[in-house]
Amino acid sequence: MDKPTPKYLNQQAGPLPAYRAMIADGTLSPDPAQAAVAERLHDLWERLRGYDPHPHVPDGHGFLSRLMKRRHSEEYVPTGLYLVGEVGRGKSMLMDLFYDTADVARKQRIHFHKFMQGVHAQVHAWKKEHPATTDPIPPLADKIAADSALLCFDEFQVNDIVDAMILGRLFQALFDRGVVMVTTSNTAPDDLFKGKPGRDAFLPFIALIKQRLELLVMASARDYRRERLRGLRTWHVPADAMSARALDEAFAQLSCGTIPRPVTLTVMGRALVVPVAADGVARFDFDRLCNTALGAGDYLAIATHFHTVVLDGIPRLSPDNYDQARRFIVLVDTLYDQRVKLIASADAAPDQLYERGENAKMFERTASRLDEMQSEDWLALPHLA
Numbered sequence: 254m255d256k257p258t259p260k261y262l263n264q265q266a267g268p269l270p271a272y273r274a275m276i277a278d279g280t281l282s283p284d285p286a287q288a289a290v291a292e293r294l295h296d297l298w299e300r301l302r303g304y305d306p307h308p309h310v311p312d313g314h315g316f317l318s319r320l321m322k323r324r325h326s327e328e329y330v331p332t333g334l335y336l337v338g339e340v341g342r343g344k345s346m347l348m349d350l351f352y353d354t355a356d357v358a359r360k361q362r363i364h365f366h367k368f369m370q371g372v373h374a375q376v377h378a379w380k381k382e383h384p385a386t387t388d389p390i391p392p393l394a395d396k397i398a399a400d401s402a403l404l405c406f407d408e409f410q411v412n413d414i415v416d417a418m419i420l421g422r423l424f425q426a427l428f429d430r431g432v433v434m435v436t437t438s439n440t441a442p443d444d445l446f447k448g449k450p451g452r453d454a455f456l457p458f459i460a461l462i463k464q465r466l467e468l469l470v471m472a473s474a475r476d477y478r479r480e481r482l483r484g485l486r487t488w489h490v491p492a493d494a495m496s497a498r499a500l501d502e503a504f505a506q507l508s509c510g511t512i513p514r515p516v517t518l519t520v521m522g523r524a525l526v527v528p529v530a531a532d533g534v535a536r537f538d539f540d541r542l543c544n545t546a547l548g549a550g551d552y553l554a555i556a557t558h559f560h561t562v563v564l565d566g567i568p569r570l571s572p573d574n575y576d577q578a579r580r581f582i583v584l585v586d587t588l589y590d591q592r593v594k595l596i597a598s599a600d601a602a603p604d605q606l607y608e609r610g611e612n613a614k615m616f617e618r619t620a621s622r623l624d625e626m627q628s629e630d631w632l633a634l635p636h637l638a
Contacts, residue, residue, distance in 0.1 A: 266354070267295050267298045267299065267354050268291060268294050268295050268298055268347070268350040268351045268354050269291050269292060269294070269295035269298075271350055271354060272287070272288070272291040272347070272350060284343070286338075286342070286471050286472050287342075287343050287347060287471070289469075290336060290344075290347050290469055290471055291347055291350070293334065293467070293469055294334065294347060294348070294350070294351040294435075295351075297333075297334060297351070297433075297435070298351055298354060298355060298356075301355060301356070301357055301403065301433060302356040303356055303357075304356075304357050304402055304403070304433070305357070305358050305359065305402055306402055306430070306431035332428050332432075332433060332434065332465040332466060333433045333434035333435050333436070333465065333466045333467070334434075334435045334436070334466060334467050334469055335409075335436055335438065335442060335462060335466040335467065335468050335469065336348060336435070336436065336437045336438070336469045336471060337437075337438050337439070337440065337441050337442075337468065337469070337470055337471070338437075338439070338470060338471030338472070339439065339471075342471045343471070344437035344438075344471055345407050345408075345437055345532065345533070346509065346532075348362075348405055348407065348435055348436075348437050349362065349405075349511075349532075351405070351435060352403075352405045352435070355403055357402055357403040357433075358402070359399075359400060359401050359402045359403070360401055360402065360403035360404075360405070361400065361401040361403070361404055361405070362405040362407070363404070363405070363406060363407070364406075364407050364408060364558060365406040365407060365408055365409045365410065365436070366408070366410075366557065366558065367518065367519070367558070368404075368406060369413075369416050370519045371519070372393065372419060372423065373415070373419075374519070374522075375389070375393050375396070376389045376393060376419070379392060379393065390419070390422045390423055390426055391426060393423065393426075394423060394426035394427050394429075394430055395430070397427060397432070398427060398430035398431065398432050401432065402431065402432060402433065403432070403433045403434075403435070404427070404432055404433070404434045404435075405434075405435045405436070406434065406435070406436035406437070407436075407437050408437060408438065408439070409436040409437065409438040409440075410438060410439070410440055410445075411445050411446045411455070412446075412449075414449065414450065414451050417446055417449075417451065417452075417454070417455040417458070418451075418454065418455075420458050421455070421457055421458035421461060424458065424461060424462070424465075425461060428461075428465050434466060436466070441468075441470075442459050442462045442463050442468065443459065443463075445459055445462075446459075482507070482594060482632045482633075483629070483632070485503060485506070485507075485596070485632075486499070486503075487594070487595065487596050487597070487626070487627045487632075488597055488598075488599065488602070488603070488623070488627055489597065489598040489599070490598070490599055490600070490601060490602060491598075491599075491600050491601075492565065492566045492567065492568075492598040492599055492600050493598075496598035497565060497598065499598070500536070500563050500565055500596060500597075500598055503563060503596045504529075504531075504534060504536055504563045504596075507532070507534045507561050507563075507596075508531035508532040508533075508534040509532055511531040511532045512531065513529045513530060513531040513536070514529075514530060514531065515527065515528050515529070515530065516530040516535070516558075518554045518555070518558055519554075520550050520551050520554045521550055525547075525551050525554060525555075527555065527558075527559075528541070530559065533559055533560045533561065534559060534560070534561045534562075534563060535555060535558075535559040535561070535562050535563070536562075536563040536564075536565070537562065537563070537564055537565070538564075538565040538566050539564060539565065539566045539567050539568065539577075539581075540566070542564065542580070542581075542584060543577045543578075543580040543581045543584065544576075544577050544580075547580060548580075548583070549583050549587065552583060552584045552587040552588070553587055553591075555587075555593075556587045556588050556590070556591035556593045557591060557637075559593065560593060560594060560636035561593065561594040561595075561596065562588060562593055562594070562595050562596070563596045563597070564595060564596070564597040564598075565597075565598055566598060566599075567581070567597055567598065567599035567600065567606065568599075568600050569600045569601055569605075569606060569607075570606050570607040570616065571607065571609060571610050571613075572610040572611050572612065573610075575611075575612065578607060578612070578616065581619070582615070582616065582619050585619050585622055585623060586619070586622070588626070589622045589625075589626065590637075591636065591637045592631075592634045592635060592636050592637050593636060594626070594632060594636075595623075595626050603619075603620040603621075603623035603624050604617075604620045604624070606620065607619075607620070
């Protein structure tokens with residue numbers, strides 16, 4: 254869904270006026286479901302203006318109740334919001350509009366998968382440094398709360414039993430320290446970790462989420478992400494200046510003009526820097542992805558974190574640059590398996606990229622997948638994060 258550009262962002266006005274301005278100038282189309290969510294986010298924005306609790310006082314309700322007495326003495330204030338809806342409805346755009354305008358000095362917006370990677374790394378480091386200490390959660394919560402009074406999570410999901418066991422106590426500790434949370438998810442709280450072994454032990458966490466975060470359901474019937482992809486040319490030949498401009502335009506369209514920033518992913522303890530990323534779209538040149546020491550784990554991290562990859566400058570492939578070709582084959586297979594959308598420029602059409610020499614036959618499957626990934630049916634498939 255379309256995201257705000259800086260001209261709309263104003264900490265003094267908040268997310269709702271910015272959202273309405275985007276409607277007024279045609280950047281967004283009117284959407285009652287989005288408007289309702291924008292109003293709820295604005296209400297929380299208003300209540301949190303200047304919010305900065307001492308991170309070590311274990312009474313989150315006290316912080317929020319004192320905050321409320323300043324503005325709405327009789328009204329209950331949730332510890333945050335849980336925004337759920339189908340893919341492409343604008344959840345991330347609205348949360349980012351809230352986050353960018355939030356008048357909170359200590360705040361962080363982070364993809365939930367990356368947050369959990371950091372949690373595991375810090376838990377591991379704590380246990381290594383304090384082998385006699387069995388509980389790393391309180392010091393971890395202290396550190397997180399010291400850095401952020403407001404946490405905004407994108408794509409909240411729980412698929413791992415280890416995550417499930419950590420989250421209940423960690424979130425309770427963060428709430429106790431006054432941390433406010435806003436999160437987007439494709440999954441309702443009652444469906445988290447559904448059908449997974451050990452879910453019974455996860456149910457108290459679900460109850461905590463429902464108690465402390467207000468549930469907002471975005472019931473928009475429009476899939477804006479799919480609409481942006483419809484009719485978009487995805488393979489540009491040759492990889493020249495004109496194609497580069499076309500990829501610039503595609504990136505801007507798919508990321509809704511959001512200012513791109515580098516993103517760092519953690520892969521088996523290593524940092525993988527994505528140089529250009531915005532709103533679930535990553536951009537690379539071919540050499541960075543396929544002419545460096547990257548492998549299947551790196552490509553999987555990219556494919557699960559981003560719904561679209563924009564790739565510049567795919568060269569003709571042959572036995573002369575087979576290492577690059579081999580990595581490209583693994584990359585395409587990974588993007589295909591995760592249903593990541595690929596927008597690329599290349600020196601040839603897919604079936605002409607690797608025409609001669611050893612392993613040319615092997616590339617036929619890759620070329621077939623690249624052709625399929627340009628089809629309307631493929632572009633309509635949901636991303637498997």
